[in-house]
Amino acid sequence: MDVGHRLRDEGYRLTPQRQLVWSVLRAAEHHLTAEEIHARVSRTVPEFNVASVYRTLTLLADLGLAKEARLGDGPGHWEVAHPDDAFHLVCRACGTVDHHQGDLVEQVRAHLSGGHGFVAQDVDLVVHGVCAACAPPPAAG
């Protein structure tokens, strides 16, 4: 995905800051907060400002390239927008956030389209619980 193209096509400028935010986001194994993105980019560009992170993320979201997930309290978590609809599993014990692939989001959409008159644009599903690694092993006997 060529952000430079996308940006210019929409009349925006391609700046090093925007490229950096995007590449950090793409390289991330998991979701990142604005602060985390800021920290990573700052290693290379010390004067890089948080405000620019927010501005860039908002822009990327407008273009449909990035997406914010609110996983409870605390700051928003950002990720590359996936065309497929996944949802988040947040472990209360270790804090790990997992993507879970499934047709559930699609089911919701289908369910709503059936006569409810509500046009679903964005389905946000967050499940809090305890992940397999943190769950107590089944009691023997």
Add this chain to the structure above:
Amino acid sequence: MDVGHRLRDEGYRLTPQRQLVWSVLRAAEHHLTAEEIHARVSRTVPEFNVASVYRTLTLLADLGLAKEARLGDGPGHWEVAHPDDAFHLVCRACGTVDHHQGDLVEQVRAHLSGGHGFVAQDVDLVVHGVCAACAPPPAAG
């Protein structure tokens, strides 16, 4: 539901502020933000403080009587905790928040319990879109 009992049973005190927050919450036709609750209670008790709203809501949530819903940006929205699992439909046009009853949340739970090893404790489902009232009528012809 007798909050007084619940509170005292758990070793908490029943104060007029807590009663007021609870009754405002129960009387509300829809979700309320902490500020809205504060505003309503303040009509009767002018010196009533926002901090107490937050403290009370947190307490009620701990007791399982109230629940916070994060419906996007902005402040959290509070409601009486329903035993049944409903989810929220937020209209981007008019801002209306609808409860939608369905087995979807249960489906999610069932889906996850099937071999994924993730123990779902809380399923938060928020759908943003356009409600029936705001949706453009189907084009004739």
Add this chain to the structure above:
DNA sequence: ATCGGTGCAAACAATTTGCATTAGA
């Protein structure tokens, strides 16, 4: 009489904004 709860104000965290400067197109 206790000790938990309150009001108040100040602290906080996350995000946004105003403005002068800089740099992409």
Add this chain to the structure above:
DNA sequence: TCTAATGCAAATTGTTTGCACCGAT
């Protein structure tokens, strides 16, 4: 060149906390 984008700092917004006083049990 010309305007959009940045850095910086200050402003906002939503929520939490410290502390002295008050009131429910």
